[in-house]
Amino acid sequence: MASAVRPPEELTERLIDRLCHDIAGSFQALASGLDLLSEADSPRMREEALALLADALAAQMAKVGYARRAFGSAPQATPSGDLEALARGLFAGNRARLDWTVAATSLGPAAARGLLNLVQIAAECLAMGGVAAVAARRDEAGTAIVVEALSPRAVLRAETRAGLAGEVLGGGLAGLWVQAALVSELVRRAGGELAVQEGEGAVIFRLNFPPGG
Amino acid sequence: MASAVRPPEELTERLIDRLCHDIAGSFQALASGLDLLSEADSPRMREEALALLADALAAQMAKVGYARRAFGSAPQATPSGDLEALARGLFAGNRARLDWTVAATSLGPAAARGLLNLVQIAAECLAMGGVAAVAARRDEAGTAIVVEALSPRAVLRAETRAGLAGEVLGGGLAGLWVQAALVSELVRRAGGELAVQEGEGAVIFRLNFPPGG
Numbered sequence: 437m438a439s440a441v442r443p444p445e446e447l448t449e450r451l452i453d454r455l456c457h458d459i460a461g462s463f464q465a466l467a468s469g470l471d472l473l474s475e476a477d478s479p480r481m482r483e484e485a486l487a488l489l490a491d492a493l494a495a496q497m498a499k500v501g502y503a504r505r506a507f508g509s510a511p512q513a514t515p516s517g518d519l520e521a522l523a524r525g526l527f528a529g530n531r532a533r534l535d536w537t538v539a540a541t542s543l544g545p546a547a548a549r550g551l552l553n554l555v556q557i558a559a560e561c562l563a564m565g566g567v568a569a570v571a572a573r574r575d576e577a578g579t580a581i582v583v584e585a586l587s588p589r590a591v592l593r594a595e596t597r598a599g600l601a602g603e604v605l606g607g608g609l610a611g612l613w614v615q616a617a618l619v620s621e622l623v624r625r626a627g628g629e630l631a632v633q634e635g636e637g638a639v640i641f642r643l644n645f646p647p648g649g
Numbered sequence: 650m651a652s653a654v655r656p657p658e659e660l661t662e663r664l665i666d667r668l669c670h671d672i673a674g675s676f677q678a679l680a681s682g683l684d685l686l687s688e689a690d691s692p693r694m695r696e697e698a699l700a701l702l703a704d705a706l707a708a709q710m711a712k713v714g715y716a717r718r719a720f721g722s723a724p725q726a727t728p729s730g731d732l733e734a735l736a737r738g739l740f741a742g743n744r745a746r747l748d749w750t751v752a753a754t755s756l757g758p759a760a761a762r763g764l765l766n767l768v769q770i771a772a773e774c775l776a777m778g779g780v781a782a783v784a785a786r787r788d789e790a791g792t793a794i795v796v797e798a799l800s801p802r803a804v805l806r807a808e809t810r811a812g813l814a815g816e817v818l819g820g821g822l823a824g825l826w827v828q829a830a831l832v833s834e835l836v837r838r839a840g841g842e843l844a845v846q847e848g849e850g851a852v853i854f855r856l857n858f859p860p861g862g
Contacts, residue, residue, distance in 0.1 A: 445834065445838065446722075447661060448660060448661040448664060448720075449720070449721050449722040449723075450721075450722060451661060451665060452664060452665070452668065452716065452717065452720040452721040452722075453717065453721040453722055455665065455668060455669075456668075456713050456716055456717040456721060459672060459713050460710075460713055460717075463706065463709070463710055463713075466679070466706055467706065470699065470702055470703060470706065473686070473699060474699055486683065486686060486687055489683055489702075490683060493676065493679055493680065493683065496676070497673075497676055500669050500672050500673055500676075503665065503669055504665065504666065504669040504673075507661075507662070507665040508662050508663075508665035508666040508669060509659075509662035509663060509665075509666050510662075621658065625658065
């Protein structure tokens with residue numbers, strides 16, 4: 437894939453922007469819950485407001501938990517069960533659903549982060565609904581990951597395509613671009629390979645990492 | 650200052666780690682507030698629990714607001730009033746106090762981020778209390794910032810010193826190192842200068858940026 441000169445600090449700053457933006461979004465839900473609660477004048481209304489607040493807090497914790505694993509530093513091995521829980525969290529309240537068939541029991545640092553980021557990218561391709569099918573296997577030859585966004589209306593946005601190709605942000609949403617650019621960086625650093633295939637009713641991402649990646 | 654080869658992605662990952670860690674810390678306060686609230690059986694107890702929750706939410710929003718400006722992408726000019734509000738937020742409930750004498754009405758991108766990060770670094774030097782004195786002026790020659798951590802017990806930790814010198818993390822807390830390393834990077838990229846002076850009763854940071862920095 438083509439590559440352009442891109443200052444590494446841009447990735448850092450844009451990732452921080454995106455994370456802060458994602459978290460700030462959930463402040464609104466927490467603040468609304470607090471407002472509801474202060475106005476609740478019956479036990480039932482209080483109970484509902486409390487449930488709303490608890491949900492908002494859980495959603496925020498899930499977001500930060502995902503971000504830490506997808507964008508932050510990675511342990512040598514991440515159990516697949518942990519990855520599945522984080523991936524399922526992305527689909528809570530989503531129109532699309534997740535089909536998880538990961539055979540590997542754990543993934544290395546680059547593979548774990550690559551998979552998590554591709555799952556969210558697939559979810560973004562499926563804004564109108566569909567199925568995100570995630571498969572991964574790992575052996576002596578390395579790790580192979582396939583993430584498929586399956587829907588007649590699956591769309592890969594231009595800024596995401598640019599990021600995956602290691603290209604600079606030309607236009608569109610920086611928050612979408614930066615996640616794709618991160619995947620491209622991960623692959624480059626770990627000596628892996630990334631292929632993107634846009635077809636009828638599917639956007640397919642294939643990631644390969646050498647052993648240790 | 651000495652410089653060692655440090656992979657740029659380490660800065661990104663460690664910054665994300667630090668931000669997620671800081672935010673996760675405030676989940677606890679929110680969860681405690683919710684617990685208190687669900688157990689409150691009098692209007693007065695409910696009011697207290699609500700106030701606690703509102704405080705925890707405000708503290709979390711302040712943290713994210715600070716992180717976005719200090720670690721994320723910066724606008725061309727940030728009004729000094731905005732910087733002061735973010736800096737004051739760092740000292741809420743802190744043993745140390747802030748003495749703000751910034752003459753510049755606004756700061757450029759590198760200067761604004763440098764100042765914000767040094768204010769938090771100064772606060773960390775003053776864990777036992779003291780005064781963080783912040784001054785900045787800006788003219789045609791550029792921007793000069795002086796941040797002083799004033800206390801007989803002011804201490805600059807080794808990992809912070811290493812980060813400011815552009816050195817790799819040798820030991821200690823990665824979360825402290827990364828903020829200092831970010832300042833070092835900012836200065837290098839903007840063609841600025843950073844000097845750190847550790848004396849009797851004071852740790853003094855001096856930052857200089859050329860015009861536009």
